[in-house]
Amino acid sequence: MLPVAVHPGRPPAVRPGPRRDPAPSRLRYRLNRLWLRPSFRRLVNFGVPMLAGILAVWTLAAELDLKARAVLAYENLRSSLIERPSFLITRIDVPGVTPDLAEAIRVAAFVDLPVSSLEVDVGAVRERVEALSAVERASVRALAGGSLEIRAIERIPVVVWRSPDGVMLLDHAGVRVAEIDSRLRRPDLPLIAGEGADAAVPEALALLQDAQPILDRIRGLVRVGERRWDLVLDRDQAILLPETDPLGALRRVMALDAAEEMLSRDVSVVDFRDPARPALRLNEHAQAELARLRKEMKGEDA
Structure with missing residues (x-):
């Protein structure tokens, strides 16, 4: 090895070391690439501070029991509002309906006063009021002065239905309005009977409308087999109507009665179940008289 020359008054020469690589390290390169992503920058700039703030608030709330204080403050505010006299309801008004229905509506409303x-x-x-069979529609609102107003559209009964389960009042659509103990409670309404009669109330009303000339003689309409009607009259007379087009058949009966006074004769049944072959059935007195006349005619022929 050659000796290094040292000059007096000058520092010794230092041999240069290996040169540093200017390229970044792999970790630094990946961090730089990650920082270039906008989503990562938003996460660092906004997400991390927000998370830190939430953690700080959570820690503070846990330390000072802020949740319980907030709930207590809310309950106190709610109680102060609820107990104000201007919001207090002391009565329920049900205008425009019968007294019995008004009382039923108050019970169905299930509101414990004062509230x-x-x-x-x-x-x-x-919903509870509209669940009543006698109510078609209802509206509810709280009014100033401590009143809860319930306006209801009452179902109007138009027929009395003698059903297998009892005597019912039905509206124009066949919906049950109320139950009564006797048909005599509503003698002003027409009577229908038979299973399935409630589903054909509109048709029954139309038949009664076309039977106006004999309306005072009609005792009721009987639904037979849930498919057709029998019109029951006084003097034990009946008009048997077909399943299809009963209105047309009844109009023919009314025309015959107007022309020939058919229903004023000794006829017990007018059978129009087959409109192409209508039939008449005489009552017992007429049948006996007819038999007597036939015997007399046979005796004269002999």
Whole structure:
């Protein structure tokens, strides 16, 4: 090895080391590439501070029991609003209906008075009122002055139905309005009977409308086999109508009665179940008289 020359008054020469590679390390390169992504920058710039803030608030709330304080403050505010006299409901008004239905509506509303209007679910009250068979539609609202107003459209009974389960009042659509103990409770309404008669109330009303000339003689309509009607009259007379086009058959009967006074004669049954072959059935007195006349005619022929 050659000796290094050292000059007096000058520092010794330092031999240069290996040169540093200017390229970044693999980890630094990946971090730089990750930082170039906008989503990562948003996460670092906004997500991390937000997460830190949430953790700080959560820790503070846990330390100071802020949740319980907030719930207590909310309950106090709610109680102060509910107990205000301006929101207090002390009565239920049901205008425009009969007294019996009004009382039934108050019971069905199931509102324990006095109560705050903020605690009354008007939608649930309306559903309970509309569940009554005598109510078609209802509206509910809280009014100033401490009143809960329930306006109901009452179903109007138009017929009395003698059903297998009892005597019912039905509206124009065949919906049950109420149950009565006797048909004599509503003598002003026409009577229908038979199983399935409630499903054909509109047709029964149309038949009664076309039978106006003999309306005072009609005792009722009987549904037979859930498919056709028998029109029952006084003097033990009956008009048997067909399953199809009963209105047309009844109009023919009315025309015959107007022309020939057929229903004023000794006829017990007018059978129009087959409109192409209508038939008449005489009552017992007429049958006996007819038999007597036939015997007399046979005796004269002999």
